[in-house]
Amino acid sequence: DRDRPLRGARLVVSAGPTREALDPVRFISNRSSGKMGYALAAAAARAGAQVTLVSGPVALPTPPGLERIDVETAADMHAAVMALMGEADIYIGAAAVADYRPSEIAPVKLKKGRGASVIALTQNPDIVADVAALKPKPFVVGFAAETDDLENYARGKLIAKNLDMIAANWIGREDGGFDSDRNALQVYWPGGAASLAMTEKSALAEQLITLIAEHFHAKNST
């Protein structure tokens, strides 16, 4: 089925940032808008997949034809994703998950001028690595957001996290990456690579979904 290359596949995508609370009103987060993950979820649904979108806090409408689960913290996202993995054929980790959370959440609003001005941090679980450690594991696609040495870091994450594919993007440049409507991706898998040029995230997502479908079917037929 050329138009619907993921027909029948059960696919989970994570998107957006996570928020890690400091106190009832403050949090640590990042610049992810969710646009890349939402574009992938929409493209996967158009390709015939049964899509669940696990979303951090973003200001985007839910694309048609898919289920959306809203989460806030990395721990929430980890729990929501892992609970879906018994039923999933493909996992795409497009979320910008906070690597660390404040070690303590103050129960009341922190006041200035009192006590320590240092925030102690605790490492969060790595969702995409935990998914890729499952047996049997779904086809796992990670992202890599890099400001330098993109190929080395991306290939390092591909191997360290035991991923089937990784889509790497430059961040902190004029065009593409966080929040922009456009992006470009260098895609790596064991033994190969592809370059997807700068374009709208919707068009880029269609190209990446086509590539994922090819590799997913190739892996399942061996």
Ligand code: PMT
């Ligand atoms: O949301 P947009 O504004 O559209 O921006 C898109 C994007 C730049 C956020 C997106 O294209 C992207 O690169 N997402 C991954 C961002 C990121 O956290 O990259 P990383 O290199 O730090 O993480 C590598 C991989 O591990 C990612 O698949 C990430 O989802 C995953 N991860 C990281 C930490 C963690 N605790 N759990 C994870 O699963």
